[in-house]
Amino acid sequence: MSTAALAIEGLHKSFGKLEVLRGIDLALAEHEVVCLIGASGSGKSTLLRCINLLEPIDAGRIVLRGEEITASGVDVNRVRRGIGIVFQAFNLFPHMSVLENVTLGPRKALGLRKLEADARANELLGRFGLADKRNEYPDRLSGGQQQRVAIVRALAMQPGLLLLDEVTSALDPELVAEVLEVIRELAAEGMTMLIATHEMGFARDVAHRVCFLDEGVILEQGTPEQIFGAPSEPRTQQFLQRIVDAGRL
Amino acid sequence: MGRGVPIAVASTLVFFGALALLVTRAPGWDRFKAYFFDWELYRESLPEIADAFLINVRIFLIAEGIILVTALGLAVLRSLPGPVFFPVRALAVVYADLFRGVPTILVILMLGVGMPALQLEGIPDSEVFWATVSLVLVYTAYVSEVYRAGIESVHPSQDAAARSLGLTRFQSLRHVVLPQAVRRVIPPLLNDFIGLQKDTALVSVLGVVEVLNQAGINEAADFNGTYYLVAATLFVAITIPLARFTDWLVARDRRRRQAGGVAT
Numbered sequence: 001m002s003t004a005a006l007a008i009e010g011l012h013k014s015f016g017k018l019e020v021l022r023g024i025d026l027a028l029a030e031h032e033v034v035c036l037i038g039a040s041g042s043g044k045s046t047l048l049r050c051i052n053l054l055e056p057i058d059a060g061r062i063v064l065r066g067e068e069i070t071a072s073g074v075d076v077n078r079v080r081r082g083i084g085i086v087f088q089a090f091n092l093f094p095h096m097s098v099l100e101n102v103t104l105g106p107r108k109a110l111g112l113r114k115l116e117a118d119a120r121a122n123e124l125l126g127r128f129g130l131a132d133k134r135n136e137y138p139d140r141l142s143g144g145q146q147q148r149v150a151i152v153r154a155l156a157m158q159p160g161l162l163l164l165d166e167v168t169s170a171l172d173p174e175l176v177a178e179v180l181e182v183i184r185e186l187a188a189e190g191m192t193m194l195i196a197t198h199e200m201g202f203a204r205d206v207a208h209r210v211c212f213l214d215e216g217v218i219l220e221q222g223t224p225e226q227i228f229g230a231p232s233e234p235r236t237q238q239f240l241q242r243i244v245d246a247g248r249l
Numbered sequence: 250m251g252r253g254v255p256i257a258v259a260s261t262l263v264f265f266g267a268l269a270l271l272v273t274r275a276p277g278w279d280r281f282k283a284y285f286f287d288w289e290l291y292r293e294s295l296p297e298i299a300d301a302f303l304i305n306v307r308i309f310l311i312a313e314g315i316i317l318v319t320a321l322g323l324a325v326l327r328s329l330p331g332p333v334f335f336p337v338r339a340l341a342v343v344y345a346d347l348f349r350g351v352p353t354i355l356v357i358l359m360l361g362v363g364m365p366a367l368q369l370e371g372i373p374d375s376e377v378f379w380a381t382v383s384l385v386l387v388y389t390a391y392v393s394e395v396y397r398a399g400i401e402s403v404h405p406s407q408d409a410a411a412r413s414l415g416l417t418r419f420q421s422l423r424h425v426v427l428p429q430a431v432r433r434v435i436p437p438l439l440n441d442f443i444g445l446q447k448d449t450a451l452v453s454v455l456g457v458v459e460v461l462n463q464a465g466i467n468e469a470a471d472f473n474g475t476y477y478l479v480a481a482t483l484f485v486a487i488t489i490p491l492a493r494f495t496d497w498l499v500a501r502d503r504r505r506r507q508a509g510g511v512a513t
Contacts (some may be wrong), residue, residue, distance in 0.1 A: 003377060054409055091410035095428050105414030137506045143337030
């Protein structure tokens with residue numbers, strides 16, 4: 001039991017008096033795609049931000065390919081270079097063109113020369129149908145295009161793990177598909193991904209494993225067939241029933 | 250727009266016509282006119298007073314260059330997070346409070362008279378030097394507040410996005426937060442620099458023959474206020490182009506980011 005891509009053990013996180021994560025245990029194998037589902041406020045986003053070290057944790061540990069990244073003295077900048085994260089609200093840099101958005105990390109954090117960084121960015125932008133947008137500013141792109149740029153920006157760092165935080169929640173319905181298509185491609189290529197999502201149909205398609213997060217703990221996990229077909233926990237059943245009633249599954 | 254222009258012209262003519270009529274029919278108008286509007290004196294004294302104004306311009310330019318940097322530094326110090334930096338933040342707050350609180354003219358008097366009086370080896374005794382230092386101290390406090398407002402207006406998610414790419418805190422500040430912060434505060438920044446430019450006239454309390462003292466000397470000689478009008482026009486001749494330039498900068502930035510209007 002050594003070569004998990006990511007192993008989380010006994011993770012606790014509070015904001016003031018509010019305990020958001022109350023003992024999370026979760027391991028991802030290489031090339032595994034795990035979807036986190038659960039109501040808003042169940043701790044999905046916080047968990048992803050903890051893994052990327054954007055939030056300091058209160059207890060427990062996170063181990064990335066054998067290295068305990070939550071140990072003291074770890075260079076957080078080095079750790080983050082290996083973990084990509086894509087946010088719900090894209091968080092593109094509005095004062096930079098698409099190309100500059102994508103090359104900032106490789107140039108400043110990886111020390112690539114401009115020529116190399118540009119080549120890497122152009123290759124990725126081309127692959128995801130954004131080649132003609134490279135000189136545009138984010139404000140001029142549709143939401144779907146912006147989120148695809150944000151994914152490309154994370155991929156340009158060539159991360160070994162990609163965290164996706166409800167990346168389609170801020171999009172108009174007709175723009176969701178183009179973003180999900182990108183993620184499907186990445187899954188097919190074997191990218192290790194931890195995905196917080198409200199898109200249950202997508203989770204059923206793309207996930208190897210689905211985890212139901214409830215009040216800061218992983219209440220139930222299993223294959224998509226188990227979770228969506230025959231959930232054993234009453235809370236999971238209730239949650240999925242609400243999704244079905246809302247016409248989202 | 251076609252119909253708006255003639256209406257604007259007509260309303261302007263009526264408004265200013267009425268105003269001019271009111272002023273010129275004031276009982277003291279003739280004396281007022283003779284005191285302030287002697288075009289002969291205006292033309293004759295312009296080169297001399299403009300020459301003195303160069304001292305103001307020099308103080309202004311040097312001080313502004315320094316302030317742009319020191320104020321940014323102070324604002325960055327004040328935005329450092331965490332308990333470790335508490336002393337730094339506290340010092341920055343005390344500095345800003347102090348120099349925004351004391352009237353500029355007092356700072357100029359205290360440094361401009363006090364520092365040369367110390368007669369310390371290696372300390373400059375030039376009034377212009379100490380006046381410039383005073384203005385830098387005072388306006389660094391003002392301008393750092395402007396920068397700080399700009400920094401705080403950049404959403405934390407921008408910093409999070411930059412840090413998530415592995416950029417250091419400084420790199421995120423340098424490439425992501427500050428470029429956006431500075432763009433947003435260009436108009437208030439200019440506002441402070443217009444204030445700074447006008448406050449160079451306060452240097453006159455140290456006896457430096459800059460634009461205000463030069464105008465005063467001339468006024469005392471022939472008891473005519475036209476010289477003050479010369480000084481006033483010199484200030485305005487600098488601030489108006491500066492204001493239009495800022496408008497242009499802001500508009501250009503907006504155009505570049507949003508032209509086309511294809512946003513969702």
